Amino acid sequence: MKTLAIGADHAGFAYKEMLKTWLAEQGYTVRDFGTHSADSVDYPDYVHPLATAITQGEFEQGILVCGSANGVCITANKHAGIRAAIAWEPELAALARQHNNANVICLPARFVSEEAARAIVAQFLTTDFEGGRHQTRVNKINC
Numbered sequence: 001m002k003t004l005a006i007g008a009d010h011a012g013f014a015y016k017e018m019l020k021t022w023l024a025e026q027g028y029t030v031r032d033f034g035t036h037s038a039d040s041v042d043y044p045d046y047v048h049p050l051a052t053a054i055t056q057g058e059f060e061q062g063i064l065v066c067g068s069a070n071g072v073c074i075t076a077n078k079h080a081g082i083r084a085a086i087a088w089e090p091e092l093a094a095l096a097r098q099h100n101n102a103n104v105i106c107l108p109a110r111f112v113s114e115e116a117a118r119a120i121v122a123q124f125l126t127t128d129f130e131g132g133r134h135q136t137r138v139n140k141i142n143c
Contacts (some may be wrong), residue, residue, distance in 0.1 A: 005062035006102075007033035007050040008109075009043035009072065009132040012065025015109040015117055019063060022118055028125075031059070044075045054103060062104040063121060069108035076104050080142050088112050090123035097127035099134045 004023060008016035013035055020030050035041045035096040043066055050062050064072035068088040076084035084104035085096035088111055105124040107117050107124035129135075 002061070003029040003031065003059060004125075005050045005053055006030050007046040007062070007072070008035060008065040009046065009067070010038050010040050010103040011067030012107070012109045013038045013071075015065045015107065015114065016063075018114055019065070019117065019121060020135075023121070024123060026122075027118075028077040037070040041070045046073050049077075051076045051082045051084075051104070055079050055081045055115060060103065061125070063124075064104060065106070065107045065109050067108065067110040069106040073104075076106070082100060082117045083138070083141065087120045087124070089116070090119045093120045093124040094127045099137075101129040101134070101138050 006020060012018055012030060021029050034046045047064060053059055054062050063123045064076060066072045073086050076082050083100055083102045084102055085102040086106045086107055087093040087096060088108055093105055107120060
């Protein structure tokens with residue numbers, strides 16, 4: 001099975017911990033980029049190292065969690081080669097993979113249940129990029 005990168009801020013800490021356990025049960029190896037408690041932190045301190053590890057080829061995919069998913073998504077997308085997408089339903093995760101070849105999924109912990117978070121991550125991890133006309137579009141993303 002694949003090794004995944006995972007990270008969160010304080011608002012996403014509990015979901016990150018839940019997802020790590022669940023992913024291990026599914027056979028994944030997970031590297032935790034932090035945070036390591038529910039104490040208030042600055043999310044870029046955890047997102048930048050995770051995104052860098054993906055762009056350097058250490059991981060193919062990552063999972064980020066924060067309250068709204070906006071901050072972690074914006075930060076991750078500052079890295080060339082990262083295509084981070086926010087998903088609050090499994091269908092959005094599927095489309096992000098199929099059409100955008102998203103390599104980081106961002107979850108809004110304050111707006112989805114734990115069950116939904118697992119379903120979103122499962123969809124993200126099991127959906128393939130469609131390529132074709134979508135590859136042309138993905139090629140135009142980087143500035």
